[in-house]
Amino acid sequence: MIGPAALTLLLGLWGVTREHSMWRDEAATWEAAHRALPELAHMLDRIDVVHGVYYLFMHGVFAVLGDSLIALRLPSVLAMAGAAAATAATARRLAGSRAGVAAGTAFALMPSTQHYAQEGRSYALVVAAVAVATLILVTLVDGRGKPGVPARRWAGYAAGMLAAALLNWFSLLALPAHAAAVFMAHRRGATRLLTRWPMAAAAVVAGALPLILASRSQAQQVAWIRPLTWSTALAPLLLLTVGLLCADLLKRLPATPPTPRALSAVSLGLPLLAFPLLALLLLSLIKPLYIDRYVLYTNLGLGLLIGAAASALVRSWRPLVTLALAxxxxxLPLQLDLRTPQSRVDDVLAPAEVVARTSRPGDGVLFIPSLRRDTAEVSPGSFTALDDLALAQSPSASGTLQGKETAPQHIRRAMLGKHRILVVADVDGHPGSARDTVKRRVLVEHFTRCADTEVRGRRVQSYERGTSCTAPPLRS
Incomplete structure (x- = not known):
């Protein structure tokens, strides 16, 4: 559907550079996609194998379009526009043309849709792949699984779900939602689907299994996810409540269109919204795993339910347009906020600008923790005249994102050999490793802090050896 796709595209391009900022997860994409293929393979053998397909894709994007913030985020913008079109087309098949436009528009206006449409990560592409696969499944249900249905449709469905799984295998939680829809369609006469869908689903799982097994050895990468709390669960439960209210409304109102169908917006949309959310929430009671972007594709189910409910409640175009504008x-206030650097945890570009403005040739530089070295990896020109006092092996050579740092005693010796040191750190300033503890201790015992600049979620500090600064201390 052209309207919802165009709306999503326009919203995605609006403020896409976010005032020339890039947050830490996007910096990981930037670093990985800029590496030569052997270096990328070396890295994936150690970390981020779950994002390997996406990094390889972005490596190709940068090779074709060049590297820029627009090139970094454009695939996500286009993917969300495609997802909106697929959502609208799915709703139109299930509940009519008004429902199609309403569903696609509702999907486009969701804050999380707009958030990840402007992010250089894989989540928008996952949503698009699940949306296309869901649309193909609906066309297969419409065909009732008859022998005349081309095998390539089943191949297309499996390919869409496999693409989603290879980009993020949490998208496999959409398969049980599709299974519920297939079972409902089977009860209404689509008998062949019950044998053909499991074959397609099995092919998807088999194709994703090597990635799942490979990622198990890197499970420590999700150790940062906090245990589930009521505040964490509140947002998904509210979304689920909205979906249930829409489903209840649709059951009370006459069907639109009135002709019987093997699938409805409720029998497809509600499982697609509810099952992945509830499954990940329940899994998080055992091991913390719940992050909303892992199941972002549940927006598709919510969009279907809102679109069908709005179409059933408002039976003409004019009030529907008025509702969308309202x-x-x-x-709008939230949409404006999403397009600012403050909408993300931090910005890796701003501290690099501070370093470029305040550093002197021969200064030392430290990163606390070492992951904050992403600032130098994304903006190497700002650090060319500085000595990285802790680095033993570069990120690309070590197959990591932060590099390999030398022993604490070597860091101490290198620090004491410098008159002036710049520090790029997190705002909280909490050292994490033994090396970070040594860095902080040497700075406190042998240096004077002469400048402390907090900028977009990070901190740039300058220290000089001794008890005084060559310029008056300043804080900004």
């Missing part, structure tokens, strides 16, 4: 206006 929703846009109500969400």
């Amino acid at each position: 929703a846009f206006a109500a969400l």
Whole structure:
């Protein structure tokens, strides 16, 4: 559907550079996609294998389009536009043309849709792949699984779900939702689906299994996820409540269109919304795993339910357009905020600008923790005249994102050999490793802090050896 796709595209391109900022997860994409293929393979053998397909894709994007913030985020913008079109087409098949436009528009206006449409990560591509696979499944249900249905449709469905799984294998939680929809369609006469869908689903799982097994050895990468709390669960439960209210409304109102169908917006949309959310929430009671972006594709189910409910409740185009404009206006403050650097945890570009402005040739530089070295990896020109006092092996050579640092005693010796040191750190300033503890201790015992600049979630500090600064201390 052209309208919802165009709306999503326009919203995605609006403020896409976010005031020339890039947060830490996008910096990981930037670093990985800039590496030569052997270096990328070396890295994936150690970390981020779950993102390997996406990094390889972005390596190709940068090779074709060049590297820029627009090139970094454009695939996500286009993917979300495609997902909106697929959502609209799915809703149109299930509940009519008005429902199609309403569903695609609702999907486009969701804050999380707009958030990840402007992010250089894989999540928008996952949503698009699940959306296309869901649309193909609906066309297969419409065909009732008859022998005349081309095998390439089943291949297309499996390919879409496999693409989603290879980009993020949490998308496999959409398969049980599709299974519920297939079972409902089977009860209404689509008998062949019950044998053909499991074959397609099995092919998807088999194709994703090597990635799942490989990622198990890197499970420590999700150790940062916090245990589930009521505040964490509140947002997904609210979304689920909205979906249930829409489903209840649709059951109370006459069907639109009135002709019987093997699938409805409720029998497809509600499982697609509810199952992945509830499954990940329940898994998180055992091992913390719940992050909303891992199941971002549940927006598709919510969009189907909202679109069908709005179409059933408002049975003409004019009030439907008015409702969409009102929703846009109500969400405008949030939409504006999403396009600012403050909408993300931090910005790796701003501290590099501070370093470039305040550093002197021959200064030392430290990163606390070492992962904050992403600032130098993304903006190497700002650090060319500085000595990285802790680095033993570069990120690309070590197959990591932060590099390999030397022993604490070597870091101490290198620090004491410098008159002036710049530090790029997190705002909280909490040292994490033994090396970080040594860095902080030497700075406190032998250096004077002469400048402390907090900028977009990070901190740049300058220290000089001794008890005084060559310029008056400043804090900004």
